[in-house]
Amino acid sequence: MIVDRRPLDARLYRAALRLCPGEFRRDHGDEMACDFDEARREAAASGGRALWVFRLLVGADLARTLVVQWLRTGLPVIGGAALLCTLLLASAVASAARFVSARMRIERLPSDAVGVVLLSVVAVMVIVATIVFNHWVHARPRRTGRR
Amino acid sequence: MAPLTPAVVHVLLALAGGARHGYAILKDVQGHLGSRLRVGPGTIYGTLQRLMEAGWVEEAGPPGADVDQRRRYYRMTRDGREALRLEVDRLGEVLDVARAHRIQPRGAKG
Numbered sequence: 095m096i097v098d099r100r101p102l103d104a105r106l107y108r109a110a111l112r113l114c115p116g117e118f119r120r121d122h123g124d125e126m127a128c129d130f131d132e133a134r135r136e137a138a139a140s141g142g143r144a145l146w147v148f149r150l151l152v153g154a155d156l157a158r159t160l161v162v163q164w165l166r167t168g169l170p171v172i173g174g175a176a177l178l179c180t181l182l183l184a185s186a187v188a189s190a191a192r193f194v195s196a197r198m199r200i201e202r203l204p205s206d207a208v209g210v211v212l213l214s215v216v217a218v219m220v221i222v223a224t225i226v227f228n229h230w231v232h233a234r235p236r237r238t239g240r241r
Numbered sequence: 242m243a244p245l246t247p248a249v250v251h252v253l254l255a256l257a258g259g260a261r262h263g264y265a266i267l268k269d270v271q272g273h274l275g276s277r278l279r280v281g282p283g284t285i286y287g288t289l290q291r292l293m294e295a296g297w298v299e300e301a302g303p304p305g306a307d308v309d310q311r312r313r314y315y316r317m318t319r320d321g322r323e324a325l326r327l328e329v330d331r332l333g334e335v336l337d338v339a340r341a342h343r344i345q346p347r348g349a350k351g
Binding site for chain 2: 118121122124125126128129130132133151152154155156158159160162163
């Protein structure tokens with residue numbers, strides 16, 4: 095069995111790097127881990143307090159990087175937009191079902207059937223909206239103005 | 242062109258002297274900023290990635306034989322140098338306006 099002899103914070107940093115989006119992690123994950131090791135050695139040489147300051151700063155930097163890099167993938171926006179569209183459509187279907195039942199003078203809707211229809215619509219919409227928004231976001235050229 | 246972010250300006254300044262690897266850029270930027278703004282590897286590589294996508298920075302081969310082979314080296318492109326020059330011009334104009342209003346940078350003489 096291979097034992098990782100790196101310090102605990104270095105192992106935690108490497109584990110946290112796995113939370114980055116795949117492309118960014120493949121491009122820069124190894125370099126970031128390497129830089130962490132080097133900067134950690136320097137901080138440790140300056141004493142315990144410097145090491146703790148270093149850990150806090152690098153932790154905050156990684157947390158900010160995770161947010162920024164995931165936002166840059168567009169996935170949070172895609173997921174939010176897909177969810178919003180789905181909720182809107184589901185509520186529209188529910189309203190239509192109420193309207194139809196009132197028009198047809200149905201006292202009580204067959205709740206199982208309505209439930210199945212609504213769930214099917216929601217599932218299909220989530221899939222369709224995610225595919226559409228994902229395609230739309232990634233088909234657009236990236237902005238190159240403010241960097 | 243919109244003003245560049247401080248991280249972009251300092252990464253480009255770090256690359257103005259030639260090709261460097263990520264850790265050297267990080268140390269350089271920390272040297273420029275001192276304790277005013279703390280940057281870490283995530284900020285540096287995120288900025289480098291954006292600059293490479295914009296065509297302002299590109300990957301370069303190692304500058305010599307006795308270099309760390311684990312590292313990737315980056316250098317500024319002509320477009321990057323031009324963007325940096327425009328930003329420095331803009332900052333110079335801001336400084337001129339500030340001086341006209343008798344606002345001197347801390348530590349300035351005169």
